[in-house]
Amino acid sequence: MTSDAFAIWQKGYGPIEHSAETVERVAALAASGYMAPDRLYRLLAAADRLACAAMWTVVHMTYASRVNLSGAPLPAAAFKPTPEGHTGGSLNMVPAFVGYLTANTITAKTRSWLMGQGHCVAAIEAVNALTGDVSPTQKGRYDRTEKGLSQLAADFYSYAIDAEGRAAVPLGSHAGPNTAGAISEGGYLGFAEVQYVHMPLPGESLIAFLSDGAFEEQRGSDWTPRWWRAEDSGLAIPIMILNGRRIEERAQIAQQGGADWLAAHLRHNGFDPFAIDGRDPAAFAWAILTAEERLGRFAADADHVYPAPIPYVIAKTIKGFGFPGAGTNAAHNLPIDGNPSRDDAARNAFNEAAAALFVPLQEIDRAVGALAIHDPQNRPLESRHPLALRSPPSPQLPEPEWIRVGDAPDCAMHALDRWFVRVVDANPDLRPRLGNPDELRSNHMGAALDRLRHRVNVAEPGVAEAVDGAVITALNEEAVAGAALANKGGLNLIVSYEAFAMKMLGGLRQEIVFARRRREVGQESGWISVPLVVTSHTWENSKNEQSHQDPTIGEALLGEMSDTARVLFPVDANSAMAALRSVYDGRGQVACLIVSKRDMPHRLDGEAAGRFVSEGAAHIDGNPGEADLQLVAVGAYQLEEALKASRRLSARGLKAVVTALAEPGRFRAPRDPIEAAFTASDEDLAALFPPQLPRVIVTHTRPEPMLGLLRRLDGGPLRTAARGYISRGGTLDVDGMLFANRCSWAHLIDAATPLAGWSRDDLLTPAERAAVDSRGNPADLFQPVI
Numbered sequence: 001m002t003s004d005a006f007a008i009w010q011k012g013y014g015p016i017e018h019s020a021e022t023v024e025r026v027a028a029l030a031a032s033g034y035m036a037p038d039r040l041y042r043l044l045a046a047a048d049r050l051a052c053a054a055m056w057t058v059v060h061m062t063y064a065s066r067v068n069l070s071g072a073p074l075p076a077a078a079f080k081p082t083p084e085g086h087t088g089g090s091l092n093m094v095p096a097f098v099g100y101l102t103a104n105t106i107t108a109k110t111r112s113w114l115m116g117q118g119h120c121v122a123a124i125e126a127v128n129a130l131t132g133d134v135s136p137t138q139k140g141r142y143d144r145t146e147k148g149l150s151q152l153a154a155d156f157y158s159y160a161i162d163a164e165g166r167a168a169v170p171l172g173s174h175a176g177p178n179t180a181g182a183i184s185e186g187g188y189l190g191f192a193e194v195q196y197v198h199m200p201l202p203g204e205s206l207i208a209f210l211s212d213g214a215f216e217e218q219r220g221s222d223w224t225p226r227w228w229r230a231e232d233s234g235l236a237i238p239i240m241i242l243n244g245r246r247i248e249e250r251a252q253i254a255q256q257g258g259a260d261w262l263a264a265h266l267r268h269n270g271f272d273p274f275a276i277d278g279r280d281p282a283a284f285a286w287a288i289l290t291a292e293e294r295l296g297r298f299a300a301d302a303d304h305v306y307p308a309p310i311p312y313v314i315a316k317t318i319k320g321f322g323f324p325g326a327g328t329n330a331a332h333n334l335p336i337d338g339n340p341s342r343d344d345a346a347r348n349a350f351n352e353a354a355a356a357l358f359v360p361l362q363e364i365d366r367a368v369g370a371l372a373i374h375d376p377q378n379r380p381l382e383s384r385h386p387l388a389l390r391s392p393p394s395p396q397l398p399e400p401e402w403i404r405v406g407d408a409p410d411c412a413m414h415a416l417d418r419w420f421v422r423v424v425d426a427n428p429d430l431r432p433r434l435g436n437p438d439e440l441r442s443n444h445m446g447a448a449l450d451r452l453r454h455r456v457n458v459a460e461p462g463v464a465e466a467v468d469g470a471v472i473t474a475l476n477e478e479a480v481a482g483a484a485l486a487n488k489g490g491l492n493l494i495v496s497y498e499a500f501a502m503k504m505l506g507g508l509r510q511e512i513v514f515a516r517r518r519r520e521v522g523q524e525s526g527w528i529s530v531p532l533v534v535t536s537h538t539w540e541n542s543k544n545e546q547s548h549q550d551p552t553i554g555e556a557l558l559g560e561m562s563d564t565a566r567v568l569f570p571v572d573a574n575s576a577m578a579a580l581r582s583v584y585d586g587r588g589q590v591a592c593l594i595v596s597k598r599d600m601p602h603r604l605d606g607e608a609a610g611r612f613v614s615e616g617a618a619h620i621d622g623n624p625g626e627a628d629l630q631l632v633a634v635g636a637y638q639l640e641e642a643l644k645a646s647r648r649l650s651a652r653g654l655k656a657v658v659t660a661l662a663e664p665g666r667f668r669a670p671r672d673p674i675e676a677a678f679t680a681s682d683e684d685l686a687a688l689f690p691p692q693l694p695r696v697i698v699t700h701t702r703p704e705p706m707l708g709l710l711r712r713l714d715g716g717p718l719r720t721a722a723r724g725y726i727s728r729g730g731t732l733d734v735d736g737m738l739f740a741n742r743c744s745w746a747h748l749i750d751a752a753t754p755l756a757g758w759s760r761d762d763l764l765t766p767a768e769r770a771a772v773d774s775r776g777n778p779a780d781l782f783q784p785v786i
Contacts (some may be wrong), residue, residue, distance in 0.1 A: 003037065006041045013049055014048075018280055034289070035106060044285070047281040052357045056358055057126035059087065059353070061122045061152060062083050064340075066146075066154065073351035073355075074354075076347060079347065079350075084157040086333060089117055092278065092321060095283075097124060099280075099283065100113055100284065102282070105370075108379055109379060111207050112199070114184060116211055117214065119173065119174055119186070128142075128180050129149060130149075135170065138170045144364060157173065181384070185510055190214045192208060194479040194483075197227050204235070204386050205235040206234060207239060209241065211240070212243065222269040229468060231468060235295050237295070241317065242314050242317065274313065274314065283315070288313075290311070294309075320332075324349050395584055412570060412573045412576040412636070415573035417445045423491065431470075434493050434494075440495060442536075448493075449471060453471060455471060478503060485511050493531055498535065499538070499548045516563075516564040525587060527588060528584060529587060530589075532591065535595045537595075537700070540637070546727075554592055559705075561671065561674070564589055566591035566665065569636070570595055571633070572601065581613075598734075617662060617666075617667070620660050621657070623655075629649070630689065632661060632696070633698055634660075642696075644785040645749050664709055666678065667689075668711070695721075696755070698748055702724050707722040719755055728741050746781045
């Protein structure tokens, strides 16, 4: 005998129907003991109604400037003149997100969630407004009243801007800090796919909503079974919304053969895939519980062998399900043919489709009352899931073993390597992740490799590998950077060749922008800042061709807000350790450290290195009060050339002060009050860079972007010159790279002479002048400078 509760649920609601397969699966769930069967079916019926109400809200967000909770058709004046929205994907996300809420209610457990397709934010915002689980900036503005939902619809793509040039409404086109529970914008497709497996800590569970379009973007997600370990990770459940379409055409999966082809592909890569009806919230709830049970059973088996068969949910649907235009290219954005604000046929189509989705307010209230029972279940709201509140304890940072100035030249990467291992050892409760594209030992991080080891399924004897290794190594820069960026409950490091770090830029920038926007709305991120160490860099990778000679990563990150995206140029071993210590002492920042791996002289003792990093610059040689010229060096090799130039000037009776910049972003013209609090004051700037001095800036980067960044130091072309990488290189040695890019000590003197009013004939020999003028022998500049 079937119960009334079952019969009500089995009927479905609006466009939501329950397939025979889903009915059978839910029946097994009802018999499993999670809760009384009648209560379960009432909960699932509530989920159907909440899903329909949210889909109704989504289409209003795209097309309408207000809603009518009586369900009456909207007149022309209620529609937006220029509708906008990623409507089809958002409609597909609604049953998924409601199914996630339902699974949480069934088990009285709040799981973390992540949505890779951030453009589907309307689904999350609609559900959040209906349930009342909105962010602090949205509270009192969006709720399930007619006024609150009308405001939500009116704000969506309103393009409202305030007097300071910021968005004037707490609602965006993608997931953002104002989206309750969001941890990623999801605007750069593919990065959620390579990050989600590294996110949950033991005891946690994460539901990762992924898109079939992003499947084509970052194939490193195929390696999830390679990285997941029950011993140091929580449950990670991927759910692909398989709607078969990208923006203009079918997704690759659809072209290859659909869900069956995808399942075979996933099995080949170690997953345990299964398909569900992606139009049904009950199917999602069942899938989440089933996937967790399978993965939990694997973890509980004392004899388990890696790779783990990670359950992978394939949610089959059509793009834009539940509304006109479903399954077509138009479903991506504006599925109705025509504009309802001025087209009768389009308006009628909208109103008819909205009527099929309509849920009376009293039924919405009852549905929310059934699902949102967090207090009785003694669990947090979904907006406060564990990943949304990451704030690990401050790491213990041991005092570095400082090297004395005057000791034999040594490698900064070696010193950094030794200190990083000590940090790991001092913080056993902070899960470490070291992202490594390749050649960690070659990059002089051998101690870290021996301590943490490459993570593999089967270790090769005699090699630094282990099943529980914490070094995530793959020739896929996005995937290994994602491992560190995702591990927000732990301690992280990314190490790369400088040139190849450019492939990480999209993922780094997504983290930076999201963290910065959180800061702007008063939500400080609590995760320990993540350093990217780039070495084998432009100037010392001279033996390779120009593919290996590229300073763009630092230049690009200097374009972001300097309080959140730090770029540091240590000049020796002590300043490298001080720089890394400074990063780990911060929160919610991504920092790029450009570190030399060749032996370099020690220029700063421990105390001076600490000041160098904390103040952003330091005088290395000379006195600014007595100097005729200031040589400003950004980078280790650049400092050495500046010191050579200073020695020549001194030998000729002239005085220069050589100043190294550790963090150029501290000396920029700030672009808003947050950055202003991070940058140097006018008084501090003048103390380090006296305005009366002519200046030559020699930089690791290209000179033009650095000169623009340091506009506060620039006295104009008659008082300031800049030298740096001018995109010349090849198979050269270090001296050759410096010469080719006009950054040798002699080129610096040549650049200084017109600024200071000197004669270069007095400062350079005829052979040196000929070399600088590209008429002589470059080797004449490679000799010891006297």
